[in-house]
Amino acid sequence: MKTRLTEALGITCPVIQAPMAFAAGGALASAVSNAGGLGMIGGAYGDAGWIDQQFGIAGGARVGCGLITWKLAEQPQLLDQVLERSPAALFLSFGNPAPFAPAIRDAGVPLICQVQTLRDAQQALDCGADIIVAQGADAGGHGESRGTFALVPEVADEIARQNSEALLCAAGGITDGRGLAAALMLGADGAVIGTRFWASREALVHPRILDRALSATGDSTVRTRVVDVVRGFDWPGRYNGRVLRNPFIQKWHGSEDTLKLEAGAEAARWAAAQEAGDPDVATVFVGEGIGLISSAPPAGSILENLTAVAQRCLTRAASITVC
Amino acid sequence: MKTRLTEALGITCPVIQAPMAFAAGGALASAVSNAGGLGMIGGAYGDAGWIDQQFGIAGGARVGCGLITWKLAEQPQLLDQVLERSPAALFLSFGNPAPFAPAIRDAGVPLICQVQTLRDAQQALDCGADIIVAQGADAGGHGESRGTFALVPEVADEIARQNSEALLCAAGGITDGRGLAAALMLGADGAVIGTRFWASREALVHPRILDRALSATGDSTVRTRVVDVVRGFDWPGRYNGRVLRNPFIQKWHGSEDTLKLEAGAEAARWAAAQEAGDPDVATVFVGEGIGLISSAPPAGSILENLTAVAQRCLTRAASITVC
Numbered sequence: 001m002k003t004r005l006t007e008a009l010g011i012t013c014p015v016i017q018a019p020m021a022f023a024a025g026g027a028l029a030s031a032v033s034n035a036g037g038l039g040m041i042g043g044a045y046g047d048a049g050w051i052d053q054q055f056g057i058a059g060g061a062r063v064g065c066g067l068i069t070w071k072l073a074e075q076p077q078l079l080d081q082v083l084e085r086s087p088a089a090l091f092l093s094f095g096n097p098a099p100f101a102p103a104i105r106d107a108g109v110p111l112i113c114q115v116q117t118l119r120d121a122q123q124a125l126d127c128g129a130d131i132i133v134a135q136g137a138d139a140g141g142h143g144e145s146r147g148t149f150a151l152v153p154e155v156a157d158e159i160a161r162q163n164s165e166a167l168l169c170a171a172g173g174i175t176d177g178r179g180l181a182a183a184l185m186l187g188a189d190g191a192v193i194g195t196r197f198w199a200s201r202e203a204l205v206h207p208r209i210l211d212r213a214l215s216a217t218g219d220s221t222v223r224t225r226v227v228d229v230v231r232g233f234d235w236p237g238r239y240n241g242r243v244l245r246n247p248f249i250q251k252w253h254g255s256e257d258t259l260k261l262e263a264g265a266e267a268a269r270w271a272a273a274q275e276a277g278d279p280d281v282a283t284v285f286v287g288e289g290i291g292l293i294s295s296a297p298p299a300g301s302i303l304e305n306l307t308a309v310a311q312r313c314l315t316r317a318a319s320i321t322v323c
Numbered sequence: 324m325k326t327r328l329t330e331a332l333g334i335t336c337p338v339i340q341a342p343m344a345f346a347a348g349g350a351l352a353s354a355v356s357n358a359g360g361l362g363m364i365g366g367a368y369g370d371a372g373w374i375d376q377q378f379g380i381a382g383g384a385r386v387g388c389g390l391i392t393w394k395l396a397e398q399p400q401l402l403d404q405v406l407e408r409s410p411a412a413l414f415l416s417f418g419n420p421a422p423f424a425p426a427i428r429d430a431g432v433p434l435i436c437q438v439q440t441l442r443d444a445q446q447a448l449d450c451g452a453d454i455i456v457a458q459g460a461d462a463g464g465h466g467e468s469r470g471t472f473a474l475v476p477e478v479a480d481e482i483a484r485q486n487s488e489a490l491l492c493a494a495g496g497i498t499d500g501r502g503l504a505a506a507l508m509l510g511a512d513g514a515v516i517g518t519r520f521w522a523s524r525e526a527l528v529h530p531r532i533l534d535r536a537l538s539a540t541g542d543s544t545v546r547t548r549v550v551d552v553v554r555g556f557d558w559p560g561r562y563n564g565r566v567l568r569n570p571f572i573q574k575w576h577g578s579e580d581t582l583k584l585e586a587g588a589e590a591a592r593w594a595a596a597q598e599a600g601d602p603d604v605a606t607v608f609v610g611e612g613i614g615l616i617s618s619a620p621p622a623g624s625i626l627e628n629l630t631a632v633a634q635r636c637l638t639r640a641a642s643i644t645v646c
Contacts, residue, residue, distance in 0.1 A: 001643055117542045118614060137460070138470030146541060147461030149471040149496030149505070150611035154541050156501075157615070173472030178479075182472070182505035184643055185636050218469060218477050219440045288473035291441060292480070310644075313508050317640035320324055320507055321633075 001307060005131070005167050005190035009089070009110070012036035013307045014190030015180065016112070016133075016169060017197045017299070019043065019066020019091050020141060020285070026057030028202040028299055029064075033088070035300035036307070039063040040091055045071045045233075046078045055085045064088040064112070068142075069095025070236055076100070083107045089131070094142060094239055101127040114171065114192070116144035116239075121155045122162065131167045132159060133192050137223065138173030140195045140287030142241045145223075148172035149186070156187030175289030177309020184314070195287040196306070200299040206277030210296055213244060213284050218291030220245050226252045227283045229259050230270045244284035248273070324630060328454070328490050328513035332412070332433070335359035336630045337513030338503065339435070339456075339492060340520045340622070342366065342389020342414050343464060343608070349380030351525040351622055352387075356411070358623035359630070362386040363414055368394045368556075369401045378408045387411045387435070391465075392418025393559055399423070406430045412454070417465060417562055424450040437494065437515070439467035439562075444478045445485070454490045455482060456515045460546065461496030463518045463610030465564045468546075471495035472509070479510030498612030500632020507637070518610040519629070523622040529600030533619055536567060536607050541614030543568050549575040550606045552582050553593045567607035571596070 003014045015037040017029065021044030029039030041054045043065045051065065065087040072078060072092070079100055082090065090104050093114035104111045105128060113124035114133040124132050134155040136148025152170045159166050170183035171192035183191045198205060199213060223242045226249055228235045243249060248270065252259045259266060273281030328337045338360040340352065344367030352362030364377045366388045374388065388410040395401060395415070402423055405413065413427050416437035427434045428451060436447035437456040447455050457478040459471025475493045482489050493506035494515035506514045521528060522536060546563045549572055550556075566572060571593065575582045582589060596604030 003643060118540050119542055136470060136472060138472045145545075147459060147470045147472070147496055147611055149459060149461045149502065150498060150541050150614065153499065153501050154614040173470055175473060176476065178476050178509050179472065181508035181640070185504035185508050185640065186501050217441050218473050219442055222468075288470055291473065291477040314640040314644045317504070317508065317637040320326060321637045 001311065003184065003189045005169065008130070008167055009038055011038050013303055014184070015303060015306065016040065016091075016190065016192045018171065018192050018194030019064070020194050020198055020203075021045065021068075023198050023203045023205050023285075025204050026054035026059070026063070028197060028200060028204075029054070030058040030061035031200075031202045031299035032197065032303060033061045033063050035303040037303050038088060040089075041065045043067045043082060046075055048078055048081050051082060052085075062088045064091055066091035066093065068093060069097055069100070072100065079103055083109060091133075093135075094236070097124060097129065098127040101129070115155070117146055118151070118154055118158060121158050125159065125162045125166060129166060131169060133169045133171050134188070135192070136172030137242070138288045139171055140198070140221070140242045140290070141285045142235070142239050143172065143223070144238060148174070152183065152186040152188055173287060173289050175292045177306045177311070178313055179289070180306060180310040181313035181317070195289045196293060196302055197299055198286060199293050199296040200302055201296055202299050203296075206282070208277035209279050209282060209284050212246075212279035213286050213290055214294055214296065216244055216286070216290050218288040221286060221288055221290065222249065222253060224249060224253045225256050226259065229256045230263060230267050232263065232267065241285060242287055244286055244290070246280050246284065248281040324634065326507065326512045328492065331453070331490055332361055334361050336626055337507070338626060338629065339363065339414075339513065339515045341494065341515050341517030342387070343517050343521055343526075344368065344391075346521050346526045346528050346608075348527050349377035349382070349386070351520060351523060351527075352377070353381040353384035354523075354525045354622035355520065355626060356384045356386050358626040360626050361411060363412075364388045366390045366405060369398055371401055371404050374405060375408075385411045387414055389414035389416065391416060392420055392423070395423065402426055406432060414456075416458075417559070420447060420452065421450040424452070438478070440469055441474070441477055441481060444481050448482065448485045448489060452489060454492060456492045456494050457511070458515070459495030460565070461611045462494055463521065463544070463565045463613070464608045465558070465562050466495065466546070467561060471497070475506065475509040475511055496610060496612050498615045500629045500634070501636055502612070503629060503633040504636035504640070518612045519616060519625055520622055521609060522613075522616045522619045523625055524619055525622050526619075529605070531600035532602050532605060532607050535569075535602035536609050536613055537617055537619065539567055539609070539613050541611040544609060544611055544613065545572065545576060547572060547576045548579050549582065552579045553586060553590050555586065555590065564608060565610055567609055567613070569603050569607065571604040
C-alpha cells in the first residue's frame with residue numbers, strides 16, 4: 001500500500017504499532033517493522049535499562065520508541081539516551097511535546113505526537129511534529145474522551161490549514177483491514193494500532209490475561225482511573241485508561257476516593273495479581289476493538305492479513321459510487 | 324450511490340437522517356427524502372399531535388418516523404397512530420424493541436433499531452429488525468459509551484453470523500462524505516446522520532442556539548445527565564446525552580444530585596432559556612462532528628455535497644492499494 005506515510009517512513013504498509021507500555025518490547029517492534037509496518041518500543045514511563053534491553057532484543061531492526069511526555073518531563077535526560085539508539089521515530093504522548101521537539105529535530109529523528117483533542121493537535125503542529133496521531137477514546141490504555149470517528153477528520157482539516165506537510169495517523173478502535181481502510185477515508189495517511197498487536201505472539205502479555213481478553217466483546221471495556229490510583233501513578237487529571245471490566249474494576253470504579261484510603265492493601269493484592277496474571281484483579285489494557293479479536297498470531301501475519309483486507313475494501317470501494 | 328441500503332429503501336444515497344427529538348420535523352424529513360436520502364420525523368417522546376402535524380408538513384413525501392422505545396412503552400397505543408401514517412420506516416431507539424416488532428412487521432413497515440452495544444444488536448436481530456443502526460458515543464443527543472469506530476465492524480460481524488439479510492447503518496460522528504465513505508469501509512451499508520442535518524435550514528433549532536454550535540469545535544461537547552435531570556425526564560440510567568458545554572452544563576455536570584434538590588428554580592431558568600434560545604443555559608444537543616460544521620445550508624444541498632465528497636473518496640480509494 002502507498003500513502004504519504006509509507007513514503008515518508010519508507011514502509012510498505014501504513015501502520016505504526018502503538019508503543020504500549022510493558023507490552024511492546026523489542027520482539028514485537030521488530031516483528032512489525034520486519035513485516036512492513038513501523039514497530040515501536042513502548043518506552044512509556046522511562047525505565048532506561050528496560051528500553052536499552054528492548055532495543056537490544058530488536059536486534060538492529062528499524063524500530064521507533066514511545067515515551068509518556070509528562071513522565072519524560074520528570075527525567076528529561078532520558079531523551080538523549082533514547083536518541084542515541086537512533087530510533088526510526090520518537091513517539092510522544094500525553095503532555096506538552098514542545099520542550100523536547102528541538103532535540104528530536106536536531107537528531108534528525110521524525111517526531112510523532114499523539115493527541116486526544118483538536119487543541120492538542122494545534123499544539124503539536126506548533127512545535128513542528130512530523131506526524132500527528134489523532135487518538136480517540138475507543139483506544140485501549142490511556143487517553144481521553146473524544147471519539148476517533150470525528151476527531152480524525154477534524155484534525156485532518158486543521159493540518160490542511162496549519163501545515164499540510166504534517167502527516168496524520170488515526171488511532172483508537174482500529175483493529176483490522178476495514179478499520180485501516182476507514183481511517184484512510186477519514187483523511188488519515190495511516191493508522192496507529194495497539195490492541196490488535198497487544199494480542200500477538202510477540203507482545204509481553206501474561207497468557208492468562210491474554211486468554212481473558214480474547215474471549216471478551218467490545219462491550220466489556222471501560223475508561224477508568226482505578227488502575228492509576230491503585231498503583232500510585234500520578235497521571236494528569238484529564239487522562240484515564242481503557243481496560244477490561246473485571247471484579248477489581250467493578251469494585252472500585254466510581255469509588256476511587258475510597259480506594260485511595262485503602263490503597264496499601266489493595267495495591268499489594270493488585271501487584272500480586274499482576275505478577276500471577278490473575279485476570280479478575282490484574283489490569284487488562286485493551287481497546288474496544290478487542291471484540292474483533294479472538295486469537296494471538298504472530299505480529300507479521302496480523303499485519304499481512306490486515307493489509308490484505310484493507311486492500312480488498314479499498315479496491316471494492318469504487319463500485320459503491322454510481323456516476 | 325448504490326449499496327444494499329439504497330436498494331432496500333429505494334433511495335439514491337445511503338443516508339438516513341436521524342429522527343432528532345424536537346429538531347427533526349416534516350420540513351427537514353421531506354427535504355432529505357426529496358434529495359435522495361431517507362428523512363425521519365423525530366417522534367421522540369411521542370407527542371401524537373406534533374407527530375401528526377409534522378407528517379402534514381412533510382406533505383406526502385416518503386418519510387419515516389422515530390420513537391424513543393422506553394417512552395413508547397408508556398403509551399403503546401401511539402404505535403398504531405404512527406403506523407396509520409404509512410411511514411417509510413419506523414426507527415426505534417433506547418429500549419427493548421421486541422414488544423413492538425410484530426405490529427410493525429404486520430404493517431409492512433421496515434423496522435430500524437438503533438443500538439449502542441453488541442448485546443443490543445443481538446436483541447434487535449432476535450426481534451427481526453430489518454436495519455440495525457450501530458450508534459457510537461461520538462453522536463449528539465442520547466446514547467451510551469461505546470465508540471462508533473469499533474462498534475460498527477463488531478455489529479457487522481454479528482449480523483453476518485446471525486442474519487445476513489439485516490442491513491447495517493453506522494451512526495455517531497458521521498458528518499461529511501469522508502465519514503460516509505469510512506462507514507462503508509467499516510462494513511456498514513449506509514449511515515445515520517444527525518448533527519449535520521440539525522445544522523440545516525429546515526431543522527427546528529433556535530437561531531441563537533444554532534449560531535453557538537456553528538462556532539464550536541468538536542472539543543466542546545460532553546456526555547451528561549444534567550439535561551434530563553433539570554427537565555425531569557426519566558431516562559434509564561445507562562443513557563446520557565451529548566451536548567455542547569456551556570455555563571449551565573459546567574455548573575451542574577458532576578453535581579446532578581444537588582441539581583435534583585434545586586430542580587424547581589433551575590428548571591424554570593432552563594425552560595425560559597430554552598424558549599429564548601439562550602445558549603449559555605439552554606441545551607445544545609450536538610455530536611462531536613460539530614467541529615466539522617460551520618454553516619447551516621438547506622438539507623438537500625448538504626446531502627448533495629456529502630454524496631459528492633463520499634464518491635470522490637471512494638473513487639480514489641483503489642489508488643491507495645498497490646498490488
